[in-house]
Amino acid sequence: MQVIAFGPSLNAVQEQTGGITATGFPMTSCYVDVFPGQISIPIVLAVTTQGGTDYDVRRFAVATAPDGERVGALEFAWHWPDDPPQPVKFRVFAQPLPMQVTQPGIYTLGLYDTVDGTDGENLFPLSILKLNPLGQLSSG
Numbered sequence: 001m002q003v004i005a006f007g008p009s010l011n012a013v014q015e016q017t018g019g020i021t022a023t024g025f026p027m028t029s030c031y032v033d034v035f036p037g038q039i040s041i042p043i044v045l046a047v048t049t050q051g052g053t054d055y056d057v058r059r060f061a062v063a064t065a066p067d068g069e070r071v072g073a074l075e076f077a078w079h080w081p082d083d084p085p086q087p088v089k090f091r092v093f094a095q096p097l098p099m100q101v102t103q104p105g106i107y108t109l110g111l112y113d114t115v116d117g118t119d120g121e122n123l124f125p126l127s128i129l130k131l132n133p134l135g136q137l138s139s140g
Contacts, residue, residue, distance in 0.1 A: 001048070001057060004046040006045050006111050008027040009025035010023050010025070014094045020044060020094040022044055030126060032128060034130070035102060035104065036100060037101050043074060043109070044093070045093040046092040047090070048090045049088070049089050051089055054089070057077065058113075060076070060112045061109060061110070062074075065101075065102050065103065067102075073115055101128050105127070105128065107125070110124070
């Protein structure tokens with residue numbers, strides 16, 4: 001299986017007719033009001049594989065804090081039949097990843113084969129910062 005896209009977005013919705021609609025993809029930074037706090041970030045995952053392979057797939061999106069602590073996880077699991085038989089299969093997901101943000105800094109979102117998050121190749125750095133209320137002042 002090959003990962004075509006993996007990362008956070010500002011908003012992502014799985015469409016009933018297939019595919020997704022996403023805005024702000026990839027999201028490179030996120031602002032929160034307070035630390036620690038609970039947030040949920042939409043994760044986009046798009047994959048492809050050859051027909052006749054990868055029938056029961058399981059991957060885990062794992063979030064880690066700047067200090068390496070695991071702060072969130074999301075399981076992607078699906079049965080991927082060859083029905084109808086095709087030379088290539090595609091799949092796309094838009095799912096929220098709940099995570100506890102403990103401090104400002106660079107968090108890592110990784111896609112792994114196991115939930116312990118030690119054997120992944122797709123890593124996405126996400127800067128999570130505290131919102132500056134003075135930056136929200138309006139003129140006039």
